[in-house]
Amino acid sequence: MKYIVEVRGERHEVEVGPDGVVFNGEHITASLTDIPGSPVRQVTIGDAVHRVIARRGAHRGEYTVLLNGHRFTVEALDARARAIRDLTAATSGVAGPAPLVAPMPGMIVRVSVAPGDVVVAGQGLIVMEAMKMENELRAAGPGTVTAVRVIAGTAVQKGAILVELS
Amino acid sequence: MRTTSLTDRLVISKLLVANRGEIALRVIRACRELGIASVAVYSDADARALHVREADEAVNIGPAPAAQSYLVGERILDAARRTGADAVHPGYGFLSEREWFARAVREAGLIWVGPPAEAIAAMGSKTAARTLAVAAGVPVVPGTTSALRDAVEAREVAETFGYPVLLKAAAGGGGKGMRVVHSADELHDALASAQREALNAFGDDAVYVEKYIDGPRHVEIQVLGDTHGTMLHLGERECSVQRRHQKMIEEAPSIAVTPELRARMGATAVAAARAAGYVNAGTCEFLLDRNGNYYFLEMNTRIQVEHPVTELVTGIDLVQWQIRIAGGERLPFVQELIVPRGWAIECRITSEDFQNGFLPSTGRITSLHIPSGPGVRWDGGIEVGSDVGLFYDPMLAKLIVYAGTRDAAIDRMHRALLELQIEGVETSREFHLRMMEDAEFRSGDITIQWLEAKLPALSAILPSANDLRAAVIAAALMAERDRNAVRAARPDVSTPDGATAWHRAARVEGLRTA
Numbered sequence: 001m002k003y004i005v006e007v008r009g010e011r012h013e014v015e016v017g018p019d020g021v022v023f024n025g026e027h028i029t030a031s032l033t034d035i036p037g038s039p040v041r042q043v044t045i046g047d048a049v050h051r052v053i054a055r056r057g058a059h060r061g062e063y064t065v066l067l068n069g070h071r072f073t074v075e076a077l078d079a080r081a082r083a084i085r086d087l088t089a090a091t092s093g094v095a096g097p098a099p100l101v102a103p104m105p106g107m108i109v110r111v112s113v114a115p116g117d118v119v120v121a122g123q124g125l126i127v128m129e130a131m132k133m134e135n136e137l138r139a140a141g142p143g144t145v146t147a148v149r150v151i152a153g154t155a156v157q158k159g160a161i162l163v164e165l166s
Numbered sequence: 167m168r169t170t171s172l173t174d175r176l177v178i179s180k181l182l183v184a185n186r187g188e189i190a191l192r193v194i195r196a197c198r199e200l201g202i203a204s205v206a207v208y209s210d211a212d213a214r215a216l217h218v219r220e221a222d223e224a225v226n227i228g229p230a231p232a233a234q235s236y237l238v239g240e241r242i243l244d245a246a247r248r249t250g251a252d253a254v255h256p257g258y259g260f261l262s263e264r265e266w267f268a269r270a271v272r273e274a275g276l277i278w279v280g281p282p283a284e285a286i287a288a289m290g291s292k293t294a295a296r297t298l299a300v301a302a303g304v305p306v307v308p309g310t311t312s313a314l315r316d317a318v319e320a321r322e323v324a325e326t327f328g329y330p331v332l333l334k335a336a337a338g339g340g341g342k343g344m345r346v347v348h349s350a351d352e353l354h355d356a357l358a359s360a361q362r363e364a365l366n367a368f369g370d371d372a373v374y375v376e377k378y379i380d381g382p383r384h385v386e387i388q389v390l391g392d393t394h395g396t397m398l399h400l401g402e403r404e405c406s407v408q409r410r411h412q413k414m415i416e417e418a419p420s421i422a423v424t425p426e427l428r429a430r431m432g433a434t435a436v437a438a439a440r441a442a443g444y445v446n447a448g449t450c451e452f453l454l455d456r457n458g459n460y461y462f463l464e465m466n467t468r469i470q471v472e473h474p475v476t477e478l479v480t481g482i483d484l485v486q487w488q489i490r491i492a493g494g495e496r497l498p499f500v501q502e503l504i505v506p507r508g509w510a511i512e513c514r515i516t517s518e519d520f521q522n523g524f525l526p527s528t529g530r531i532t533s534l535h536i537p538s539g540p541g542v543r544w545d546g547g548i549e550v551g552s553d554v555g556l557f558y559d560p561m562l563a564k565l566i567v568y569a570g571t572r573d574a575a576i577d578r579m580h581r582a583l584l585e586l587q588i589e590g591v592e593t594s595r596e597f598h599l600r601m602m603e604d605a606e607f608r609s610g611d612i613t614i615q616w617l618e619a620k621l622p623a624l625s626a627i628l629p630s631a632n633d634l635r636a637a638v639i640a641a642a643l644m645a646e647r648d649r650n651a652v653r654a655a656r657p658d659v660s661t662p663d664g665a666t667a668w669h670r671a672a673r674v675e676g677l678r679t680a
Contacts, residue, residue, distance in 0.1 A: 001649065003642040007634065014642035021639055032643040039533045039589050043640045050636050053589065054644045063644055065637045069584050069599040070629040071521060072637040076645035104526050105556055130526045130556050
């Protein structure tokens with residue numbers, strides 16, 4: 001099966017066969033072996049051995065790959081699934097930017113925006129305290145604040161919606 | 167040199183550890199090696215924690231919030247009475263530097279494994295410690311402690327300690343209202359602009375002047391004193407790699423300290439400790455400038471997080487000696503023979519996600535592979551199944567390595583970090599890997615401001631093309647594996663009889679992520 005693997009905004013084609021892969025037109029022997037009782041998988045590419053952890057993401061084909069001291073967020077889909085996901089991503093785009101959610105349970109220390117504010121990517125929206133440290137939560141992309149769901153002093157759970165954007 | 171064997175009697179027969187996590191385990195291990203029974207205390211959140219299971223006895227002291235458990239002195243004393251403990255070791259943090267608790271332990275007829283309450287009080291506030299240090303002839307950063315009236319006063323003060331000087335807004339922060347002044351000619355204009363900037367930024371134009379420390383490093387001296395009048399220093403630790411004033415990486419010795427400077431700083435630290443009537447293990451923190459001038463900051467009246475690097479280069483078990491000193495033993499060491507040998511580095515492994523601006527990460531540890539092999543030490547408080555929550559400090563463990571030279575120690579730490587694998591929470595592991603790979607860190611030419619300036623570049627480092635290629639291929643192999651698992655789970659596709667547990671698990675996984 002041929003996969004389109006997206007990592008760091010770049011797409012690569014990898015054809016997986018019974019004894020290896022074709023990557024950039026080159027046939028390479030490759031295999032993936034589970035290590036019982038461990039999240040580690042042994043990946044061999046040619047004669048090179050890699051100790052890999054591949055955490056599955058929320059959707060099919062999404063993986064967080066830990067390899068040689070680096071962490072990669074990867075999406076590996078076959079051509080058909082890739083096309084479908086590109087279409088859904090394009091249509092869901094009109095729904096606007098994702099709301100800001102609490103990445104961890106904690107306490108809201110400061111709210112830096114109000115409904116109607118136009119924010120730019122990377123702008124600090126909320127300061128929340130967790131583990132005795134203050135953490136600034138920033139806008140992932142540009143948008144307009146449509147609602148602020150918390151005030152300073154609110155205790156929130158992981159995943160709680162804090163600020164809605166359009 | 168006299169050493170005491172295991173069979174020698176100590177006054178302490180049962181010790182209560184008033185702490186949690188890795189330091190509680192560290193103290194419990196020392197107790198076991200000394201033949202002393204240990205008592206753990208724990209909050210509801212820590213009922214299944216490693217330090218509880220490793221102790222000989224354990225007492226619940228309340229709900230998860232520290233203010234209702236680990237910080238309640240009376241509950242800890244009750245636990246000591248109930249178990250018949252005769253000593254209390256406070257670890258670091260929590261109640262370790264509370265004068266009242268040290269006093270309460272003593273008044274309860276128990277042995278406090280730490281300095282006398284009076285010494286904690288003497289070093290307790292920065293201003294009190296500064297006054298005491300000045301009286302003992304210990305150098306402190308020279309400067310004014312009240313706002314400057316005008317340029318004339320600024321000049322008079324500056325001339326008492328020489329240029330360059332730093333003008334600093336009293337209400338300051340973020341570099342606003344700060345000016346480095348290199349000569350008297352610049353002072354008038356610099357003061358006017360610093361005051362203007364301070365007024366605009368903070369609504370307060372009060373400005374202080376102090377000696378400008380060029381390229382400051384955080385270098386601290388470990389001291390160890392017994393109740394018989396011996397006070398020794400065990401050399402320095404370099405802790406300049408800091409983020410938001412939190413130490414991230416510590417080393418012993420320091421690349422910036424010569425044997426001559428070590429002897430001088432050590433003597434200064436011993437003088438400060440003596441002036442405070444100090445006994446047991448303590449640490450004097452200094453700023454060290456590029457020219458080898460050093461200035462006392464404060465004294466930590468407890469065991470430090472980073473004590474293992476000193477243990478590795480001196481061969482002296484600090485926690486065991488804390489307990490032995492508290493039991494009245496005499497230190498058998500001779501100052502001249504305490505010379506650091508080799509190099510030790512410690513990385514604090516915290517539940518903070520480096521790739522996400524060090525955002526705290528919570529969850530349950532699902533998998534843990536601890537590095538081993540030559541020269542590797544792991545002081546941890548976690549295991550598979552440990553819950554990492556928001557109640558306590560994010561430090562999970564300390565990874566410490568020892569080698570003959572600094573370069574070899576850095577290479578060894580890099581190797582150990584590659585072996586380390588923690589699943590369930592994100593950690594600072596990748597940060598430490600990038601640090602060990604960094605040319606500036608490896609050169610040792612760093613200051614306490616270095617890391618904050620370096621972080622954006624450090625988090626933008628790209629993996630090699632080879633690693634990227636391997637990750638892409640690994641992801642494709644995983645996708646193929648998961649795809650086959652989904653197909654195998656479909657009823658219309660024939661599956662081999664007697665599917666293994668792996669097949670069943672894979673089907674469930676495949677369905678879950680489909």
